[in-house]
Amino acid sequence: MHLKYESFVREPLITGDKTYAQVTEDICKPIEQKPSKLWYVGFVLSLLFLGFGVFSVFWEVYWGLGTWGINRTVGWGWDITNFVWWVGIGHAGTLISAILLLFRQGWRTGVNRAAEAMTIFAVMCAGQFPIFHMGRVWNAFYVLPLPNTRGPLWPNFNSALLWDVFAISTYFTVSLLFWYSGLVPDFATIRDRAKTKLRKRLYGLASFGWTGTAKNWQRFEALSLVLAGLSTPLVLSVHTIVSFDFATSVIPGWHATIFPPYFVAGAVFSGFAMVQTLLILVRKIYKMEDYITLGHIEAMNKVIVLTGSIVGVAYLTELFMAWYSQVHFEQEAFKYRVFGPYWWAYWAMMTCNVVSPQFFWFKKLRRNIVFTFILSIVVNIGMWFERFVIIVTTLANDFLPSSWTYYSPTWPELGFYLGTFGLFFTCFFLFSKYFPVIAIAEIKFTLKVSGDKYKRDMQRLDAMTTEEFLEEANHAH
Amino acid sequence: MAIKKFAVACFDDEAPLFAAVDKVRNSGYKLHDVYTPFPVHGLDVAMGHKDTDLHIAGFCFGLTGTATALGFMSWIFTSDWPINYAGKPFFALPAFIPITFELTVLFAAVGMVLTYCYLNQIMPGVKKHVFHPRQTDDYFVLVVEVPEGEPEGEIMEFLAGTNPLETNVQVAEDGWWFGRWDKDEDYTKNFA
Numbered sequence: 006m007h008l009k010y011e012s013f014v015r016e017p018l019i020t021g022d023k024t025y026a027q028v029t030e031d032i033c034k035p036i037e038q039k040p041s042k043l044w045y046v047g048f049v050l051s052l053l054f055l056g057f058g059v060f061s062v063f064w065e066v067y068w069g070l071g072t073w074g075i076n077r078t079v080g081w082g083w084d085i086t087n088f089v090w091w092v093g094i095g096h097a098g099t100l101i102s103a104i105l106l107l108f109r110q111g112w113r114t115g116v117n118r119a120a121e122a123m124t125i126f127a128v129m130c131a132g133q134f135p136i137f138h139m140g141r142v143w144n145a146f147y148v149l150p151l152p153n154t155r156g157p158l159w160p161n162f163n164s165a166l167l168w169d170v171f172a173i174s175t176y177f178t179v180s181l182l183f184w185y186s187g188l189v190p191d192f193a194t195i196r197d198r199a200k201t202k203l204r205k206r207l208y209g210l211a212s213f214g215w216t217g218t219a220k221n222w223q224r225f226e227a228l229s230l231v232l233a234g235l236s237t238p239l240v241l242s243v244h245t246i247v248s249f250d251f252a253t254s255v256i257p258g259w260h261a262t263i264f265p266p267y268f269v270a271g272a273v274f275s276g277f278a279m280v281q282t283l284l285i286l287v288r289k290i291y292k293m294e295d296y297i298t299l300g301h302i303e304a305m306n307k308v309i310v311l312t313g314s315i316v317g318v319a320y321l322t323e324l325f326m327a328w329y330s331q332v333h334f335e336q337e338a339f340k341y342r343v344f345g346p347y348w349w350a351y352w353a354m355m356t357c358n359v360v361s362p363q364f365f366w367f368k369k370l371r372r373n374i375v376f377t378f379i380l381s382i383v384v385n386i387g388m389w390f391e392r393f394v395i396i397v398t399t400l401a402n403d404f405l406p407s408s409w410t411y412y413s414p415t416w417p418e419l420g421f422y423l424g425t426f427g428l429f430f431t432c433f434f435l436f437s438k439y440f441p442v443i444a445i446a447e448i449k450f451t452l453k454v455s456g457d458k459y460k461r462d463m464q465r466l467d468a469m470t471t472e473e474f475l476e477e478a479n480h481a482h
Numbered sequence: 483m484a485i486k487k488f489a490v491a492c493f494d495d496e497a498p499l500f501a502a503v504d505k506v507r508n509s510g511y512k513l514h515d516v517y518t519p520f521p522v523h524g525l526d527v528a529m530g531h532k533d534t535d536l537h538i539a540g541f542c543f544g545l546t547g548t549a550t551a552l553g554f555m556s557w558i559f560t561s562d563w564p565i566n567y568a569g570k571p572f573f574a575l576p577a578f579i580p581i582t583f584e585l586t587v588l589f590a591a592v593g594m595v596l597t598y599c600y601l602n603q604i605m606p607g608v609k610k611h612v613f614h615p616r617q618t619d620d621y622f623v624l625v626v627e628v629p630e631g632e633p634e635g636e637i638m639e640f641l642a643g644t645n646p647l648e649t650n651v652q653v654a655e656d657g658w659w660f661g662r663w664d665k666d667e668d669y670t671k672n673f674a
Contacts, residue, residue, distance in 0.1 A: 025619065029619045159569060161565070162555045171580070174586070180593065182592065190519075194519070196617060196618075196663055197615045206664040211664020213606055214604050214609050216610045216617070216618075217517045218516065219525045220515075221602045227534045235587050242583055246580055249580070303668075449519055
């Protein structure tokens with residue numbers, strides 16, 4: 006008898022009467038089979054997008070930043086919009102893997118592996134934008150504090166943009182370490198059941214020689230816990246620092262103390278939407294419905310409605326503060342934001358981010374897969390518009406009315422954005438083919454507490470008196 | 483690092499495993515190790531392992547990161563190359579906090595993972611003996627060392643008393659070595 010008790014009132018997290026062996030079988034199967042036709046189609050499509058992205062970036066580097074639509078008034082356009090958007094998407098992965106670990110949320114085990122992979126790929130995509138926005142990209146290393154031959158000159162450590170360099174690179178490194186340390190035991194599982202020599206050799210290499218001794222597992226748990234403890238403030242700091250890029254400036258519309266919490270909430274909001282988009286596909290294509298259940302989807306939808314509402318409150322607070330401050334320029338900035346030349350972007354943002362997630366107050370809709378899938382895409386469109394609204398509408402109507410202008414992107418900017426989708430999905434397709442998309446060891450760990458087979462026994466235990474229960478527990482061995 | 487003879491017992495659940503670990507520890511036989519497919523809570527205590535000090539290492543690495551970041555930025559902006567940025571003070575401590583925090587986290591995480599790999603003796607290219615291919619799948623494998631020069635019969639009989647699914651005797655390297663996982667090593671020929 007398993008002595009960890011979880012009430013049968015709680016929904017089982019693993020359905021379908023699984024045993025440990027069945028869990029291994031289910032999760033390793035896609036890796037050991039030839040991928041489906043759909044996989045090849047998706048992969049080739051992603052590569053095409055990636056190729057177009059590489060060409061667009063080449064065009065920009067070769068001819069210079071003039072090939073982009075940005076100008077002296079609107080110096081930040083799609084590039085920084087996309088950067089903030091991709092970084093935000095990454096945040097859900099860390100929230101699931103780190104913050105939910107600290108809160109001991111059992112449902113994270115079904116989704117954390119794919120969500121963390123999403124984080125890493127999203128941060129990879131995000132990093133491209135500020136780098137290529139530099140124009141002379143071969144000088145990108147100037148942001149690093151290296152001793153150099155340009156005189157003992159250092160970057161400005163007081164600049165929010167330099168903080169970003171440290172924040173994003175730390176975030177990427179720590180996420181990667183966290184993700185890979187969890188993958189090592191799962192690679193060992195694949196290695197030990199490998200039938201072909203090549204698979205045995207490669208997964209042997211990737212598994213670092215893991216065998217799963219009791220002491221190794223003890224250290225594994227200690228490492229996960231501390232990495233989760235480190236990642237939690239880290240993920241909050243990353244989008245806080247991204248928001249400092251705007252908030253520490255003196256531009257009306259940007260210069261607001263509400264930015265850090267508002268950006269973090271928005272990041273989690275868009276990240277969870279992206280997790281939904283990906284996992285609804287993964288569970289369908291790889292038949293993982295027993296591990297990513299409706300309960301998981303509902304739990305994530307609850308996070309979406311919470312963070313979506315926080316974002317909504319933030320939008321309204323901004324408007325209120327603009328009026329309440331009685332600062333003329335602040336008021337004008339928001340007047341142009343809502344009713345100015347980019348009014349359509351503002352209202353697209355409001356509809357997608359504030360109105361649409363409110364549907365998730367209804368349980369029926371939270372558990373409806375098709376609705377969730379569509380809404381997850383709507384939310385991500387909305388969050389892209391949020392960044393566009395903040396960046397472009399603010400800059401387009403700046404201090405001098407004579408330099409006001411309208412910005413629209415050119416094809417290399419569009420191609421660059423599509424290219425990052427290519428990069429993201431190329432990585433995600435490779436991940437879903439060669440990596441266990443669900444954390445095998447962690448699922449097994451929760452199986453006897455949250456598996457439906459074991460939960461049924463809880464009804465019997467719940468009906469027992471304390472004496473009967475102690476009697477059975479003491480005689481179990 | 484030595485080639486030894488081991489008696490192996492496999493279980494398919496935690497409960498009989500705990501009972502068997504208790505029995506082996508009270509019997510005076512040398513418990514080599516227990517291999518499980520996932521972290522089994524309480525097993526480390528049952529085996530008599532002390533709590534790991536890994537988190538202390540993490541704390542020390544973190545402090546190193548804090549000191550590095552603060553020291554480096556302060557040195558640059560106050561003595562190496564002070565620059566007047568918009569009339570702000572050279573030693574602008576609040577502006578140093580974000581990078582200090584990031585480096586603290588970075589040093590702690592990287593240092594801890596490296597320490598973890600070192601302590602667990604895991605690294606790309608490392609190979610160890612796998613007592614049962616299902617120990618990373620659904621088996622809980624208990625391994626007892628057979629003392630040198632002694633026959634294994636008595637131990638095997640003892641292990642059979644713990645109700646395992648299967649038992650066997652294996653000759654294996656007890657440490658790690660660099661090797662390829664698609665090639666099998668044969669220890670029996672150099673084992674007297």
